[in-house]
Amino acid sequence: MKIDLGDGFQFIRNGLSVKQDSRAAGLPISRIETISKSNVDPQRVGYANLDGAKYDEWLLQHDDILFSHINSIQHLGKCAIYEGLPPKLIHGMNLLCFRADKSVVHPPYILHYFRSKVFRPKLERFIKPAVNQASVSIKDLKSIEIDLPPLVEQRRISEVLDKVDAIKTKHLNAVSHLDSILNVLSHAAFKGELFDKGTAR
Numbered sequence: 001m002k003i004d005l006g007d008g009f010q011f012i013r014n015g016l017s018v019k020q021d022s023r024a025a026g027l028p029i030s031r032i033e034t035i036s037k038s039n040v041d042p043q044r045v046g047y048a049n050l051d052g053a054k055y056d057e058w059l060l061q062h063d064d065i066l067f068s069h070i071n072s073i074q075h076l077g078k079c080a081i082y083e084g085l086p087p088k089l090i091h092g093m094n095l096l097c098f099r100a101d102k103s104v105v106h107p108p109y110i111l112h113y114f115r116s117k118v119f120r121p122k123l124e125r126f127i128k129p130a131v132n133q134a135s136v137s138i139k140d141l142k143s144i145e146i147d148l149p150p151l152v153e154q155r156r157i158s159e160v161l162d163k164v165d166a167i168k169t170k171h172l173n174a175v176s177h178l179d180s181i182l183n184v185l186s187h188a189a190f191k192g193e194l195f196d197k198g199t200a201r
Helices: 053-058 107-114 119-124 138-143 151-190
Strands: 002-004 009-013 065-067 079-081 096-100 128-130 133-135 145-147
Touching: 009 138, 065 107, 079 107, 096 107, 107 151, 119 145
Parallel strands: none
Antiparallel strands: 002 145, 009 096, 065 079, 065 096, 128 133
16 A cells, blocks of 8 residues: 555654763763664763653654664665664654554564665655755655555565575675785785795795
């Protein structure tokens, strides 16, 4: 079925506006850097001495999707799904939170959809470029029409894509490890340190 994107979510909203400080403590707060590697990185969060129940409405829930709507054109639309780490994370400014209506949308499916070449042209129609960055509004995002299969099929598709993504990640990690080994060996070789000089022929 075809739906407007906004109809698949309880809400799409920006985060809590608060000044973060590298010397502060309290509850962690999401920031653009939190999803720079397309996952929620607990080490790349901010702090603003926030604590207490009055901030509960801003805490992310499992399967919330964080979406970069203010960024360079290249990174606009980058997204990640919150899977519970860190255990409490406040939704901060400059990342949108998509909270799914799970009777309509399976969050892992829509995450893959946001990252697909099918969604990108739909997003690009609404990108507003500016100096050094670009943006897309919540209103425009909500209006994007998408094809949405039944929930059973969404789950089946996301399971297949998750498996392929895991294989890709494992492969890239292996390549990265081999690159590191190659760099070390090359450095040693070109400095004459790879072999004992007494064994050279």
